[in-house]
Amino acid sequence: xxxxxxxxxxxxxxxxxxxxxxxxxxxxxxxxxxxxxxxxxxxxxxxxxxxxxxxxxxxxxxxxxxxxxxxxxxxxxxxxxxxxxxxxxxxxxxxxxxxxxxxxxxxxxxxxxxxxx
Amino acid sequence: xxxxxxxxxxxxxxxxxxxxxxxxxxxxxxxxxxxxxxxxxxxxxxxxxxxxxxxxxxxxxxxxxxxxxxxxxxxxxxxxxxxxxxxxxxxxxxxxxxxxxxxxxxxxxxxx
Numbered sequence: 001x002x003x004x005x006x007x008x009x010x011x012x013x014x015x016x017x018x019x020x021x022x023x024x025x026x027x028x029x030x031x032x033x034x035x036x037x038x039x040x041x042x043x044x045x046x047x048x049x050x051x052x053x054x055x056x057x058x059x060x061x062x063x064x065x066x067x068x069x070x071x072x073x074x075x076x077x078x079x080x081x082x083x084x085x086x087x088x089x090x091x092x093x094x095x096x097x098x099x100x101x102x103x104x105x106x107x108x109x110x111x112x113x114x115x116x117x
Numbered sequence: 118x119x120x121x122x123x124x125x126x127x128x129x130x131x132x133x134x135x136x137x138x139x140x141x142x143x144x145x146x147x148x149x150x151x152x153x154x155x156x157x158x159x160x161x162x163x164x165x166x167x168x169x170x171x172x173x174x175x176x177x178x179x180x181x182x183x184x185x186x187x188x189x190x191x192x193x194x195x196x197x198x199x200x201x202x203x204x205x206x207x208x209x210x211x212x213x214x215x216x217x218x219x220x221x222x223x224x225x226x227x228x229x
Contacts, residue, residue, distance in 0.1 A: 006160070034216065043121075043206070043219040044161070093160045105151050105163025106217060113158065 002028050002098030006109025013084055013116055021079045021112045023094030029074035030096035034106070035067075038091045050077040050094075084116040119145045121220035123207055129226045130197055138192040138223050140207030145218075147209035150183050152192050155204045155222060164205075165192075197227045 003026040013019050023033055031052045036044040048069055049057040056069035066088075068080040081088055091113055095106040122141045130136050140150070148169050153161035167174045167183045167190070174181045180193040194201055204222040 004160075041221070043221040046216055046218075049216060091158075095160070105153070105166050106161075107163065108153075108160030111158065111160045 002026075002096075002104075002107045004030075004094060004096055004107045004109045006094055006112055008112060009110060010113045011115070013114070015085055015116055016083055018080055018082045019084055019114060021081075021092055021094075021114075023077045023079070023096075023109050025075045025096050025098070025107075028096075028098045030077075030098075031074060033071060033077040033094055033096045035069065035077075035079050036093045036095065038093060038111075044093065047079075052077075081114065084114070086116045089114055089116045119143070119209075119218060121145075121207060121209060121218060123205075123220040123223045125221060125223070127224040127226055129228065132198060132227055132229050134197055136194040136197045136201070136225055136227070138205050138207075138225065140190040140192070140220055142188050142209060145188075145209055146185075146211075148212040149210040150181075150190050151208045151210070151217065152179075152181055152190075153206040153208060153219075155206055157204075161206055194225070197225075199227045199229055201225060202227050 005024045007022045033050040035047045038044045047062045050069045050071040052071045058064045071077040091111050093111040095108040120143045151166045152164045155161045165181045167181050178195045182191045204224045206222040207220040208217040210217050
């Protein structure tokens with residue numbers, strides 16, 4: 001089945017530094033990928049929609065200069081958390097749809113646990 | 118604003134019984150409703166998708182119903198097993214297969 005690989009699974013960084021998270025579709029092409037953030041016992045909140053070859057679409061309240069998204073190929077999207085602060089500590093998850101026309105669910109990566117100290 | 122409600126309390130059942138989870142929504146007319154399973158520290162895994170013009174969908178031990186009048190979906194796991202213990206998320210999408218909106222999920226605990 002369709003697989004989305006996300007890396008790293010865990011990262012600890014110091015305040016003020018930047019962290020890059022990679023999301024790859026392994027056996028399908030994804031013109032669109034989605035980035036979510038999940039706080040403990042909360043629902044997944046969509047941060048942005050990543051579009052191959054064009055700018056990402058950010059949800060209201062998400063700072064595009066802080067959460068940089070690059071979707072340079074049909075199989076890779078990256079999320080860079082710039083100048084990270086402790087409040088950015090969260091579980092970040094990417095996803096993609098391995099098909100067309102609403103017949104498929106989303107395939108999610110395994111998530112990245114970011115801890116900013 | 119759009120709201121998706123899932124029971125926040127964990128559902129505890131005994132192995133072999135049928136688990137039934139509820140998803141209610143307001144201020145939304147979804148074209149698709151999906152159910153996912155999420156284990157601790159992992160990304161969600163897609164289980165079932167049901168369209169607005171479908172009443173029921175089945176897949177092995179799983180069954181989903183969708184009542185657009187009641188604005189409710191029920192998710193059933195028959196002959197539940199301890200391995201079914203996880204958090205189950207309900208998610209809605211509009212027409213054109215737009216982005217998903219998730220509920221907070223309900224934790225299911227199946228005891229031997």
